[in-house]
Amino acid sequence: MSKLTVDEVVAGLRDIVGPRGLLLGDDMAAYEQGARYGQGRALCVLRPDSLTQVQAVARWCAEHGVKLVPQGANTGLVGASTPDASGNQVVLSTSRLRGVCEIDVENRSVRVDAGITLQELNERLEPHGLWFPIDLGANPTVGGMIAANTGGTRLIRYGDVRHNLLALQAVLLEPPGEVLEMGRALRKDNTGPDLKHLFVGSSGASAILTQATLEVHVRPAQSATALVVPTSDAAVLQLLLALERELGDFLSAFEGLSGHAMQAAIDHVPDLRNPFAPEPAPDFAILIELEASGTRTYTGLDLQEALNLFLQDQFEQTIENAVIGNGRELWHLRHSISEGARALGQPIAFDVSVPRSRLMAFCRAARALVAAEFPFLHVVDFGHIADGGVHFNVIWRHDAGRPYDAATVQALRDRIYAMVMDDYGGSYSAEHGVGPHNITYYRRYASPTARRLARGLRDLVDPKQLCGSVDFG
Incomplete structure (x- = not known):
């Protein structure tokens, strides 16, 4: 922590971001509490509204040894975007970094400031027939999605954020306030190490992410959905492999829902119904979705008909029951599970x-x-x-x-x-990243060599460990 008093830190930072860009007292509450984990106390909350302000904040904090915790929409689930209990950390919210959203329809890309949310991004893309198809149960910012490398329910078709990131802009703490531009609006660029991937999944450590260029996709013109009951656990993967062989070009989701998960949602979300009624919810079901950018006029294919024929062929082999239903209703069941579980x-x-x-x-x-x-x-x-x-x-x-x-x-x-x-050779954090909530397991399972390399990379861009709440070393 800086040798400056709290009042001196607040005054110095207020001079940079202005009165509207700095919060104190009760106004900080929403920034101090994580979505699931992480309850801390901030020295203050900064809300810069330009790249220039972010650079000036970085320089000032580097000079005075003040630690920053970057924060997007604060929807993360591992505490990486919330301050600790010391009261010495400054939260840097990107919520006002939202002036740039430049859509290149022909290139199918968008250059966007880090503070724009996923919902707003898709609202801006919709008139152009495009979308950024990272489907989540929350509404994070672009910067937060990059920091966590989010995936979501349609990863099998579109990949995670890393797969859709063309370029990234970040403000460094060393040299203080320097802007690092990584990549361009190109899908092919092999002119050296792809440095932007050093910051993807970094949980906000080492640098302040300020802008990105993303690949976006054509919105589906048609989709088909079914909720099916497999004949056994073994049949689940048999069904998935069969789908990929027969309809793999269109498969966008293959989601598993346990009976307890479905029942929790049905019992506690008022506008939900059991799609299998009058029978009880089964022990396990799979939500299948197909999507196509072309209509039947051009493809000669009706996805719902194709899915129905496929399911008929699979009956008794891998499927014992199926609901061919309204896609919105079935996805509502899937997305209501977390609410039901909390109840x-x-x-x-x-x-x-x-x-x-x-x-x-x-x-x-x-x-x-x-x-x-x-x-x-x-x-x-x-x-x-x-x-x-x-x-x-x-x-x-x-x-x-x-x-x-x-x-x-x-x-x-x-x-x-x-x-x-x-x-099982798996991962303790599939898509939520690493934060104070699960850093113990990073230190337990990451090899000494991997940790040494991570510390070396951080020492290059943030040697005083002023940015972020996670130490990967």
């Missing part, structure tokens, strides 16, 4: 991934572990089967019969992550 009690969330060939086996083993060792907890799991990701949420129910206990939760985390990493 049951306090979620203990695991965002993990394993090779997709082992995903169903992992889920079986993890459920068995919870039932045997933590029988008072309730599993509500769902996720992205096609890319090997699963949100293995465990709920400490309101009616668990015993109070929430942090030591028990820590023991559960250690057991689940050990299973993911050691037994």
Whole structure:
């Protein structure tokens, strides 16, 4: 922390961003509390409205040793965008960095400031028949999505943010305030190391991300959706492989929903209904979506008809029941699971991934572990089967019969992550990144060589470790 007093820090930063760009007291509350984890206390909150202001803030903070925590929409789930409890960190919100959104329709790209949200970006792209198809349950900023390398439900078709990032602009702490431009609006550029990827998935460490150029995609002209019940766990991957063989060019989502997950949503979200009624929700179902940019007029293909024929062929082999329904309604069920889970009690969330060939086996083993060792907890799991990701949420129910206990939760985390990493060759953070909430596991599982390299990279651009809340060294 700087030797300056709090008042001197506030005065110095206010001179840069102006009265509207600096928050104190109760006005900081929304910036100090994370979406799920992370409750801290900021020295102040800065809201610069230009690249020039960000540069000046970086220079001033580097000169005086004041630590910055970059923050987008604060929707992250690992505490990486919230300050610690010291009261010595300055939150730098990108919420006012939103002046640039330049769409190049012919190049199918957009240059956009880091503070523009995903929803706003897609609203601006829609009149041009384009979209940025990272489908999430939150509304993050562009900068936040890059910092976390978000994926979402349609990763199998469109990839994660990294796959759609053409160029990136960042402000460094060393040299203080220097702007680093990485890449151009090009899909092919092999003129040296692709430096922008050093900052993708960095959880806000080392630099302030200020602008990006993204590849965008043609909006689908038609889609088809079904919710199917597989005949067995083994049939899940058989069905996925068959879909990829027959309709792989159109497959955009293959989402797994456990019976507990569906029931939690149906019971607690008022406008939801059980799509299998009058039968109860099955133990497991798969939400399948196909998309095509062309209409039947040009492709000769009606996706819903194609999906229906495929499902007919798969009946009894891999499918025992199916709901061919309104896509909006079925996706509403999928996106309501988190709300339903929260209504049951306090979620203990695991965002993990394993090779997709082992995903169903992992889920079986993890459920068995919870039932045997933590029988008072309730599993509500769902996720992205096609890319090997699963949100293995465990709920400490309101009616668990015993109070929430942090030591028990820590023991559960250690057991689940050990299973993911050691037994299944997976990842303890599939798409939420690394933050104070899970940094322990980074230090446990990253090799000494990887950590040494990460520290070396950070020392080049932020040797005083002034930017971000995560130390990857």
